[in-house]
Amino acid sequence: MRKTPWNIWLLAARPKTLPAAVVPVLLGTAVAVHEGGFRLVPALICLVFALLIQIGTNYANDYFDYRQGADTDKRVGPVRAVASGLVAPQTMWRATMIVLGAAFLIGLSLVFYGGWWLVAVGVLSILCAIAYTGGPYPLGYNGLGDIFVFIFFGLVAVMFTAYVQTGEFSWAAFWAGTGCGLLSVNLLVVNNARDIETDREAGKRTLPVRFGYRYAVIQYVASALVAYAMPDLLMRTGYSGWVLLPLLTLPFAAFLCVAMTRAHRPRDFHWLLARTAQLLLFYGLLMTLGILLG
Numbered sequence: 320m321r322k323t324p325w326n327i328w329l330l331a332a333r334p335k336t337l338p339a340a341v342v343p344v345l346l347g348t349a350v351a352v353h354e355g356g357f358r359l360v361p362a363l364i365c366l367v368f369a370l371l372i373q374i375g376t377n378y379a380n381d382y383f384d385y386r387q388g389a390d391t392d393k394r395v396g397p398v399r400a401v402a403s404g405l406v407a408p409q410t411m412w413r414a415t416m417i418v419l420g421a422a423f424l425i426g427l428s429l430v431f432y433g434g435w436w437l438v439a440v441g442v443l444s445i446l447c448a449i450a451y452t453g454g455p456y457p458l459g460y461n462g463l464g465d466i467f468v469f470i471f472f473g474l475v476a477v478m479f480t481a482y483v484q485t486g487e488f489s490w491a492a493f494w495a496g497t498g499c500g501l502l503s504v505n506l507l508v509v510n511n512a513r514d515i516e517t518d519r520e521a522g523k524r525t526l527p528v529r530f531g532y533r534y535a536v537i538q539y540v541a542s543a544l545v546a547y548a549m550p551d552l553l554m555r556t557g558y559s560g561w562v563l564l565p566l567l568t569l570p571f572a573a574f575l576c577v578a579m580t581r582a583h584r585p586r587d588f589h590w591l592l593a594r595t596a597q598l599l600l601f602y603g604l605l606m607t608l609g610i611l612l613g
Contacts, residue, residue: 322405331400331411333377335596339472339503340373341366342603346495347480349610353558356485361432364425365480368441371422372471376448378415380459382408383452387460388521419445432483440479444471460523464511465504465538473500490556495606498549498565501542502599508539509579509595513588540576547572550606559613564605572598 348362385401385408400406406414426441447467452459458467477496482488511518511525512535519528527535547569553562575594582588 327400327405328414330398331378331381331406331414332374335593336377336506337370337373338596338600338603339468339499339506340369340476342499342503342599342607343472343476343496344369344480345603345607346499346610347477347482347492348484349607350477350481350489350492350495351484353491353610353613354481354485354487354489356481356487358432358484361429361483362480364429365476365483368422368426368429369472369476371418371425372444372448375415375419375422375445376451378411378418379449380452381406382411382415383457385411387452387457387523415449419448429483433479433486437479437483440475444475447471459525462524462526462529464507465526468504468507469500472503473497491553491558491610494549494553494556495610498546498606499599499603501546502595502602505539505542505595506592506599508535508542509582509588509592511535512539512579512582513585513592536580539579543572543576546602550609553606553610554613558610561612562606562609564609565602567605568598568601571601 344362344366347365348357351357351362381399381401384399398405401408401411423441423445426444427438429437429441447458450456450458451464451467458464474493474496477499478488478492481492508527511527512532514523515525515527515532515535518525526538547566550563550565554560571594575591575598578587578591578594582591
């Protein structure tokens with residue numbers, strides 16, 4: 320890829336992770352449609368907010384990993400903009416503040432649909448985006464990154480997208496959020512398994528660093544198994560059998576679980592990360608379709 324300014328910032332945004340922002344908004348909106356409360360404007364606001372939070376988190380990660388010494392020449396993942404010298408550290412920090420500031424301003428309009436208390440949810444989302452790799456107790460450096468991803472790119476994103484349209488929380492949104500949240504966590508699991516050695520040297524105590532690569536494999540498989548139980552639970556809330564559509568991707572998920580047990584080389588993890596993002600997207604789209612039909 321030619322290193323134009325646009326391509327550099329796109330690279331830093333990590334496009335392969337963006338399905339983790341899009342899928343939960345689609346699911347939350349599908350739940351709202353099913354419950355007769357679809358509203359286009361708040362749905363679009365949620366989508367833009369989620370994308371900005373994801374990109375802002377990635378920019379902050381690029382900046383703080385460089386500051387913490389986690390991004391070194393030994394790292395085998397995709398090129399990091401700051402560590403590779405493509406973007407100056409302070410420029411990346413300013414970009415992070417601009418993106419997260421835009422997320423706050425755009426998200427602020429959701430108070431017209433859900434009340435002023437949503438400001439607290441938005442502020443917490445932004446603070447956690449920074450605290451993921453920054454601040455006095457970085458979540459990602461202390462084995463809490465998985466919880467952050469599950470909550471904010473699973474439960475919160477789906478349930479609040481549905482809430483600002485319907486005015487209610489529902490079990491359907493909870494189960495849908497659990498499924499996509501767990502598959503989003505698997506993106507992080509692959510990333511952390513790939514970086515286990517360099518993270519250990521940098522003092523980044525991710526779960527694979529603490530418990531080993533075998534734990535990462537178990538976590539990946541367990542997250543997938545639980546995610547594929549969610550369509551059945553969703554059906555038990557009153558939806559039709561159409562919500563079982565995500566099970567069509569089960570063979571693909573099983574194939575990736577086997578691949579995770581055999582991944583050793585950097586290119587294995589690059590491939591697996593891209594395929595895991597695809598699985599999340601396919602799972603989410605089929606569940607969205609199933610909810611709309613169900």
